[in-house]
Amino acid sequence: MTDTSLTPPAGAAPRAKTSLLREDAHTSRRNAAEKRFRMYGLIAVMCGILALVMLLISIVNSGASAFRQSYVTLDVYLDEAKLDKKGERNLEDIKKVSTFGYSPLIKNAVLSAMEENGIVIEGLSDKEAGALISKEAPATLRYFVLDNPDAIGTTQTFTLLANGRVDGYFKDRVTMESAALDKNTSPEQLMLADAFLEAGVLENRFNWSFLTAPDASGQRPEAAGLGVAMLGSLYMMLIVLVCALPIGVAASIYLEEFAPKNWLTDLIEVNIANLAAVPSIVFGILGLAVFINFAGLPQSAPIVGGLVLTLMTLPTIIIATRASLKAVPPSIRDAALGVGASKTQSVFHHVLPLAAPGILTGTIIGLAQALGETAPLLLIGMVAFVREYPGSPPDGFFDPASALPVQIYNWTQRSDPAFVERASGAIIVLLVFLLCMNALAIFLRRRFERRW
Amino acid sequence: MNDMRPIERMTNTEANKITAQDVNVFYGDTHAIKDVNVDIEDKTVTAFIGPSGCGKSTFLRCLNRMNDTIDVARVSGKILLDDEDIYDKAVDPVQLRAKVGMVFQKPNPFPKSIYDNVAYGPKIHGLARNKAELDEIVERALRRGAIWDEVKDRLDAPGTGLSGGQQQRLCIARAVATEPEVLLMDEPCSALDPIATAQVEELIDELRQNYSVVIVTHSMQQAARVSQKTAFFHLGSLVEFGETGTIFTNPSDPRTESYITGRIG
Numbered sequence: 001m002t003d004t005s006l007t008p009p010a011g012a013a014p015r016a017k018t019s020l021l022r023e024d025a026h027t028s029r030r031n032a033a034e035k036r037f038r039m040y041g042l043i044a045v046m047c048g049i050l051a052l053v054m055l056l057i058s059i060v061n062s063g064a065s066a067f068r069q070s071y072v073t074l075d076v077y078l079d080e081a082k083l084d085k086k087g088e089r090n091l092e093d094i095k096k097v098s099t100f101g102y103s104p105l106i107k108n109a110v111l112s113a114m115e116e117n118g119i120v121i122e123g124l125s126d127k128e129a130g131a132l133i134s135k136e137a138p139a140t141l142r143y144f145v146l147d148n149p150d151a152i153g154t155t156q157t158f159t160l161l162a163n164g165r166v167d168g169y170f171k172d173r174v175t176m177e178s179a180a181l182d183k184n185t186s187p188e189q190l191m192l193a194d195a196f197l198e199a200g201v202l203e204n205r206f207n208w209s210f211l212t213a214p215d216a217s218g219q220r221p222e223a224a225g226l227g228v229a230m231l232g233s234l235y236m237m238l239i240v241l242v243c244a245l246p247i248g249v250a251a252s253i254y255l256e257e258f259a260p261k262n263w264l265t266d267l268i269e270v271n272i273a274n275l276a277a278v279p280s281i282v283f284g285i286l287g288l289a290v291f292i293n294f295a296g297l298p299q300s301a302p303i304v305g306g307l308v309l310t311l312m313t314l315p316t317i318i319i320a321t322r323a324s325l326k327a328v329p330p331s332i333r334d335a336a337l338g339v340g341a342s343k344t345q346s347v348f349h350h351v352l353p354l355a356a357p358g359i360l361t362g363t364i365i366g367l368a369q370a371l372g373e374t375a376p377l378l379l380i381g382m383v384a385f386v387r388e389y390p391g392s393p394p395d396g397f398f399d400p401a402s403a404l405p406v407q408i409y410n411w412t413q414r415s416d417p418a419f420v421e422r423a424s425g426a427i428i429v430l431l432v433f434l435l436c437m438n439a440l441a442i443f444l445r446r447r448f449e450r451r452w
Numbered sequence: 453m454n455d456m457r458p459i460e461r462m463t464n465t466e467a468n469k470i471t472a473q474d475v476n477v478f479y480g481d482t483h484a485i486k487d488v489n490v491d492i493e494d495k496t497v498t499a500f501i502g503p504s505g506c507g508k509s510t511f512l513r514c515l516n517r518m519n520d521t522i523d524v525a526r527v528s529g530k531i532l533l534d535d536e537d538i539y540d541k542a543v544d545p546v547q548l549r550a551k552v553g554m555v556f557q558k559p560n561p562f563p564k565s566i567y568d569n570v571a572y573g574p575k576i577h578g579l580a581r582n583k584a585e586l587d588e589i590v591e592r593a594l595r596r597g598a599i600w601d602e603v604k605d606r607l608d609a610p611g612t613g614l615s616g617g618q619q620q621r622l623c624i625a626r627a628v629a630t631e632p633e634v635l636l637m638d639e640p641c642s643a644l645d646p647i648a649t650a651q652v653e654e655l656i657d658e659l660r661q662n663y664s665v666v667i668v669t670h671s672m673q674q675a676a677r678v679s680q681k682t683a684f685f686h687l688g689s690l691v692e693f694g695e696t697g698t699i700f701t702n703p704s705d706p707r708t709e710s711y712i713t714g715r716i717g
């Protein structure tokens with residue numbers, strides 16, 4: 001404050017007196033710029049929302065029907081002459097009858113149901129009438145008989161899946177015209193389905209088995225379900241959570257709070273950032289080489305998938321955790337150290353609780369990513385067609401299983417158009433899973449933040 | 453308030469609590485503290501004064517090794533606490549900081565309840581055997597921090613929800629709750645009103661009966677009021693150190709005189 005004078009330099013024009021009630025040119029320019037920017041922002045948000053809404057509408061449109069299914073309720077006579085010729089009820093003998101052996105029983109049941117309800121359809125062969133019922137049905141019957149050999153010779157009521165084409169007919173996927181060209185169905189069969197619907201033999205209702213049943217082969221989309229895939233995904237998420245969270249948080253705390261700052265930690269930091277950017281399929285190759293070929297873990301088991309996804313999720317969790325640890329003001333650490341807390345105490349009593357909401361969010365984002373990951377799972381053999389449910393953990397982690405995104409991928413590869421509906425339905429389930437996880441994240445965040 | 457006459461001083465010199473010998477501090481290439489030698493006596497209030505940025509806080513942080521937490525900071529020289537070098541390899545800074553408490557320049561309460569803020573230190577040092585004892589410690593500390601009356605009805609409220617001055621007093625209460633032997637206070641009254649300032653000064657005077665207190669202050673009056681010894685820092689060097697009375701009435705260094713009379717700073 002020696003030379004500089006606070007009075008304006010001589011010669012400068014004195015500032016004109018302006019009224020606050022009138023916007024001057026400068027202010028209106030600034031206001032216009034602000035308005036413009038707000039509009040850009042609004043447009044951007046709208047674009048995002050629009051894209052999301054369109055995505056949801058298209059998926060729900062094509063997938064919602066997967067949750068409804070046509071079922072036919074039939075009284076099936078379990079003919080002893082066909083199922084147990086010797087009549088000894090010997091389980092070994094009964095087992096010798098394959099699912100093909102049960103098809104005639106179903107055909108007869110359909111024919112007798114037609115007779116009972118007085119349905120006569122011109123030009124409908126007996127074979128076509130029997131084919132109204134899904135190819136899955138004989139297996140259902142066979143399992144029932146193996147469980148209850150004493151039922152042989154009696155008449156039992158079964159609720160069986162209708163053939164995929166018939167199901168598609170009620171969902172407007174199959175029409176009379178397309179049926180005429182289709183060797184898997186015929187207009188007459190569809191007319192029979194209509195007649196059954198009227199008679200109350202056939203009904204369309206909520207399809208629980210879509211959520212619980214295992215996958216089915218390409219010929220019977222009506223039987224395909226997500227049970228094994230959901231269980232597999234759940235197991236993998238458990239493994240990812242149990243492995244990635246402690247490892248990731250411990251690594252971040254060490255790097256952020258304890259590690260000396262030198263070239264080695266810098267190198268590690270750069271590599272973690274790089275790891276987060278590595279394409280996921282590379283992790284699949286790594287998993288194949290390390291966990292299956294080297295460690296000898298079984299193929300297409302949730303344990304391998306979980307470990308691969310753990311590797312993939314770790315960088316995400318580490319980066320999120322470190323960011324939230326960094327965001328804790330250093331004055332809190334000083335305060336804790338100042339009253340004589342040790343480094344560990346200051347971290348666990350003060351820093352970590354403050355960082356917890358961020359860590360949680362990072363973890364859930366990582367988990368959500370892992371849940372939707374397909375490529376690495378393809379490489380470790382999770383595309384396999386699995387009809388058996390994996391056992392209960394921990395042994396079940398080593399049983400073959402599928403995963404939701406892989407199941408979706410798998411179904412989109414199949415030729416029968418009914419699988420498009422299944423795949424979309426599976427996407428809805430996946431989205432619901434993700435939504436639940438995000439809701440959980442928000443809920444936990446709130447809980448943690450309210451603590452202080 | 454403008455009374456610059458030092459109050460009646462104790463003349464009997466106490467034993468040295470802290471002795472600093474040739475202390476140098478570097479922040480990377482910045483030489484923040486240059487060859488400082490100072491003796492801080494037991495049961496005495498020592499004031500550090502000096503212009504902003506001269507290194508008062510830096511030196512204060514050396515006394516409980518808080519500079520360890522700054523990666524770029526390097527400390528050389530010797531600082532003896534009760535004749536033990538606190539920078540010795542065998543010394544655990546955590547143990548040291550339990551003995552040498554600190555109130556920071558910026559109030560930094562934990563984002564926890566007021567009660568937990570104060571109880572944290574006693575808890576981790578095992579000073580209370582049960583809840584009742586802990587309650588007692590907390591109440592006493594809050595009273596000494598001159599904040600009890602304001603917070604006694606809301607001990608469960610978050611400490612961060614207090615006003616700046618209240619937060620600073622909470623931090624003082626937190627620091628005294630662990631019963632340190634030396635209390636380092638970095639401008640504890642910069643955010644306080646005159647009444648709270650007077651209460652804190654009273655506390656400092658009370659603490660002096662048992663502890664050694666080091667206080668950094670920008671208020672000459674406060675230094676004159678509460679301290680027995682005063683150290684004047686300038687550009688990282690300790691320019692003058694001696695009886696507060698002498699420093700304020702008869703400084704030997706021209707820089708001290710100009711600072712006290714308000715010409716540099």
Ligand SMILES: Nc1ncnc2c1ncn2[C@@H]1O[C@H](COP(=O)(O)OP(=O)(O)OP(=O)(O)O)[C@@H](O)[C@H]1O
Pocket residue numbers: 479482484502503504505506507508509510511522524557
């Ligand atoms: N963490 C740090 N990193 C680098 N330089 C620092 C750091 N802290 C302080 N310094 C430098 O050290 C010098 C002394 O700082 P210090 O905080 O000790 O000053 P002060 O006397 O406490 O000032 P004030 O009265 O304003 O609080 C300053 O030049 C400052 O820039």
Ligand SMILES: [Mg+2]
Pocket residue numbers: 508509510557638
């Ligand atoms: Mg300072």
